[in-house]
Amino acid sequence: MATFTSSAPTQRPLTSQEYRYRQAETGELVGQAIFTALVVVLFFELGVVLFKVLGPLIQSSPRFWGSDLKVDETLTRALANALTLLAPFAAYVTCGARLRELAAFDRRRAVRVALAATIIVYVLVTMGQYVFQVGPFAEKPSLEMSFRQTDEGVLVTGVVPGGTADRAGIKAGDLIVAIGRAPTTADELKEKIALAKFESKIGLRVSRDGQEELMPVEVVPVMEIGLAPLVGGLILALILAVIALFWPGGLTPYVLMVVIMIPLLVGYLWLIVATFSYRTEGLLPVDASGNFGGFTLRNWEFLTRPGTSSYPSIWRITLNTLVIASLMAIIVLTVSSMAGYALSRMNFPGRRAFLSLTLILHGFPAVTLLIAIFFILRNIGKVPVLGDYFGFNTRGGIALVMVAFEMPLGVWLMKGFFDNIPWDMERSALIDGASRWRTFWEILLPQIRPGILALGTFAFISGWGAYLIPQTYSVGTRTATLAVYITQLTGDTAPVNWNEVAAVGLYQMIPVFIIFIFAQEYLLNIYAGGTKGTS
C-alpha cells in the first residue's frame, strides 16, 4: 500500500473516491466522523430508553408470571446498563471505522483525522456523562471519610467537615474495630460501603481513648472523580479508534467464531485433561494435596482389564457396539433407499397415508413403546433360528428396534433425494435399455451418493451412541454396548470414578470423531444431483 505525500504526486490516476477525499477539508472529514459517532451513540441511548420504558411494562403486564418478576427487571436493567456502558466505546470505534476508506490510501491523514474526531467525541461524551451523572460521574455510596489499615484496626485518617461521618461524630484518629459486632478490615469496610444502599446506615464500632462506642453513619451519594480515569479513558478511546481504523475486516468473523467456540473447546479440553489426572480443579489437574500435577493413566486401565462374568472386557463391549451400529446402518440404508425410491416414483394406493404415518412415527417417543416392543422381541425369540439372532437380548434384536425408530427419517430423507433427480434421467435409462432395477442401481443410486453416505453415517453414529434401547433390551453383559458400560460405571453402590467415566466417554467418542472428519463433506454438502449434468 503506497503512502502519498504532497511533494511526490503519484503517477497512478486517482479513483473517484480518492479524489473526493483529497478535495475534502480536514474539518469536514472530522465533522463527518463526529456526526456518525454521535448517531451511533444516539442509537445506543435510544436502546437504553427503550429498555427503561419496556422494563416496567414487562414487569407490570402479565399477571400469570406470578409475583417473582425480578428476572425481567434485572434483565432489562442489565441490558440498559450494558448499552450505556458500551455507547462511548462504540462511538470511538465508529470514529476510526468511518475513516477506513481514507486510510486505504492516506494513512497519516486518516490517523490525524481519526484522533482529532475521537478527542472531540470523547469531550462531548464526557460532558454528556457529567450532565447525566453516568459512567465515571456516577454517584457512589460514601461515608465521606478516609481510612487505612493499621495493626490495631482501621484508622480514620480524615473526615470531610460537615460530611456524614463528621455529623455522626467520627473524628480523624479514631480506630474502627468492627461493623456492628463483626470485626473488620479496611478492605472489608470498603466493600461494605460500595455495596450499601443510599440513606442506609452502617454501624461502626469505634474505639477512642480506650472506649468503644457504636456510631451509626449514614451512607450518602458522592461523586468522586479522579484525573486518572479520565485520562485513561481518553487514551483507551484513541487506541480503540486507531485499531478500528486499521483492523483487518476479514478477521472479524474468525474472532467472533473463536469467541463463540470457547465454551465448547473448554468443555472438550476439560474432558481430555480429566481422563489423564487423579482429579482436576477447574481445568488444572491436581494431586492429592491440591498442587499442580497428578497425571495418571489409571483412568485408561479399563482398556486392559480382562473380562469377568459380571464385568465384560471393553473389547467385547466395543465389538457389540460396532456390530449393532453397522447392522443398523446397513438395514436403514437398504430399506429406506428402496422405500424412498418407491415413494418418490411410484403411485400406489395408500402412498400419502404411509408418508404421513412414518412422519408420525418419527415424532413418537421411543420410551412409550418399550414395553410393547419387549413382548414382541420375546415372541420373536421363540421363533427357531430367527429368534437366535433377532430375539430379546440379542444384538440383532437391539439393532432391529433401533432401525425401526431410525427408519422414518431415512425414508423421508431418501425420498427427498430421489425427488431431486429429474424423471428424464430414469426415462433415458429405460430407453437406453436398462431394466427398472438396473436403472435404480446404476443410474439413480450413484446420484444420491452423498445422501446415502450422510444417512449411513447418521445411522451408524446414532447406533453407536444409543443408550435407551440397548440398556432396556440387553440383560446381563453379553450384549451390552458402550453407553450401557458407562452406566454400569456410575452405579449407586460404589464410589464413582468420574474421571474414568470421562475416559470411557472419550474412548466412545473417538470413532465418531474420525467419521465426522471424513464424512463432514457429505453430511454438510447435500446436493441435488444432475439435471444439466451437475455432479
Added chain:
Amino acid sequence: MKIVLENLTKKFGTVVGVDDISLTIEDGEFVAFLGPSGCGKTTTLLMIAGIYRPTAGIIRFDDRVINQVPPRDRNIGMVFQSYALYPHMTVFGNIAYPLKLKKVPKEEQAERVREVAAKMGIANLLDRRPAQLSGGQQQRVALGRALVKQPDVLLFDEPLSNLDARLRLSMRGEIRHLQKELGITAVYVTHDQVEAMTMADRIAVMNLGKLQAFDTPDDLYDRPKTLFIAGFVGNPPMNFLEVEVQREGDTFYAVNSALRVPVPAERGEAAARHGGQVIMGIRPEDITISETGTVRGEVFVVEPLGRDDLLDVHLDAANRLSVLADPAVHLRAGDTVTLALDTRKVQFFDPQTELSLLWR
C-alpha cells in the same frame, strides 16, 4: 420404420392428457408435434417411447403392435430437453451405456462410440464429465447417446429449448441434416413454431390433447383448416376481423364498420355462400402502409422488432390490426395511418364451428 397411432388416448386419473389421436408417420419422415405447453405432445411422445402406457388405442411400429413392448425392446433413441446425461459417468460412459446394456463387446463399443463422437464433433471430450461441458456440448452428447445404438426411431423432446439463440439455429440444421443422412424416422416435440416449420416434413398441431391438423408446413401456413391453426402458426399471428362478405356484380367485398375491401372471387364466394358474419383472417405481412390505402386507423402501440416495427393499429373500437412497418418511417403511437390490404391470401372461418370456409 413407420409409426402408426390409432385412436391413441391417455388419461391421468380423470384428466385427459391425449384425446383420441390417429396419425401415420412414414418411414424416414421428420414429424414435429407442435402445440402450447400442456397440449399433450410430450405425453404422446412418451407413449411412443413406451414410458407411458396408452389408456386406449394402438401404437404400431410398421405392422407390429408395440403397446406392451417395454422401452428397451423398441430400439428407439431419445433426446431430452434436460439432456438427462448421467452425471457420474464420463462422456464415453454416457454414450457407451446403451451398448453396454445391449452387451455389445467392449472393442466394438469403443469403436462405435468413437465413430458417433467424431460425427458429433465431440471426439476430444470423451474423458470429461457432463458437468464440465457447455450446454451445446451436452446436447451433442445426448444426441450421440441416442444415435449410437442405431435406432429405428429418434424421439426429441424440446431438445433445443435450453440452448442460446445462435446455438439453437445451428443445431436445428445439424439435427435435420443428420436425420436425413441416416434416414431415421424422427418425432420432434416443440412449442416453437419456427423450429417446427423449418425442420419438419409434416407438423402435427395439437391443442388440449386433440390433434388439430397434420400437414406440411406450407399447407399449415397457407391453407389453415381451423381458426386455431391460423392463429397459432405464423409470427406475428394472423389478424382476425368479423366481416360480412357482400357481392356487387362480379366483385366480392368484405365489409364491416371499419373497412370495405375487395376480396378474390373464389374466396369471397365461399364466404358469401356461408352468409352473414364470418371471420376474416389476414396476415400482418399482407398489410402495407400506403398513401393509396383504403383503411384508416390510429397507431396504438409500436413494438420495434429490428428489421420491422410491429404496429398495433386500431381501426375502431371493435377492429384492430397488427401491421409490419418499415422502421425508417418512424411511426409513433397516436399517428394516423392508411393501410392497403392485400387480400389475395385472405382466409375465412365460420365463427361458430371455427372451421375454414375455404379448405376442408
